[in-house]
Amino acid sequence: MKFVRLISFPDRMVANLTANMLRGSGILVQIRSDDAGGVDPSLALINGVELLVPEEQLAMAQDLLADASET
Numbered sequence: 001m002k003f004v005r006l007i008s009f010p011d012r013m014v015a016n017l018t019a020n021m022l023r024g025s026g027i028l029v030q031i032r033s034d035d036a037g038g039v040d041p042s043l044a045l046i047n048g049v050e051l052l053v054p055e056e057q058l059a060m061a062q063d064l065l066a067d068a069s070e071t
Contacts, residue, residue, distance in 0.1 A: 003030055003052040006061050015049040021068065027061045028054050 009015040012033060019029040033049040053061045 002055045004055045006051045006053045008048040008050045012049050022061055025064055027057050
């Protein structure tokens with residue numbers, strides 16, 4: 001299964017909230033961040049926190065994000 005980038009956030013908290021919303025809708029989500037394993041969260045401000053989803057679920061995940069941003 002190939003995972004692709006869905007969206008990037010400046011911090012882990014917003015990324016986790018979004019990932020949980022997607023997971024609640026049946027989307028598989030991986031969170032990728034270069035923050036030294038959580039030791040230096042300020043690195044996420046530079047590198048961002050990415051949400052990755054399976055390529056075959058990308059369109060569905062994008063639709064869910066679009067619907068969430070409209071409310």
